[in-house]
């Protein structure tokens with residue numbers, strides 16, 4: 001998702017933008033995003049879940065976009081809207097994010113295909129693991145810290161929405177029951193693509 005940086009993807013690979021997504025789908029998603037942003041401006045959690053589920057409904061699994069074998073988790077920014085952005089992530093088996101926050105942004109995600117394991121972690125409390133599949137969205141607030149991984153052999157594809165648009169992520173390690181910051185990565189120099197401009 002971002003050339004020359006690790007950013008959102010941790011050790012994500014930089015690959016060419018996949019072909020195979022129609023311009024019609026992209027235009028529709030972008031138009032819908034503008035409407036949703038306006039209508040749901042005062043309902044931030046509802047905005048995140050609605051946006052994620054709508055994007056998941058029009059986003060193909062990664063293997064339908066790019067037939068090349070996927071060896072590392074990749075990410076692409078799909079949309080930049082008024083006060084938010086949206087991302088497509090693809091996860092081979094073992095692909096993970098490490099424990100991270102979202103730089104003060106709230107967020108949500110939907111799994112398009114496959115299954116993702118989410119480990120949420122807060123200072124002073126044990127981690128909690130959820131398995132995510134299907135298009136139903138999960139949403140979280142600006143203090144959320146989690147790790148996500150695909151432990152299955154099948155490729156996983158997911159869409160993620162951040163509000164405001166994500167600009168940095170802090171990565172953590174567990175230190176007893178606490179979280180210790182390891183590094184901050186800016187989300188910049190991003191390979192951007194709308195659903196209708198994959199090429």
Ligand SMILES: [Fe+2]
Pocket residue numbers: 097100101102146
């Ligand atoms: Fe995250």
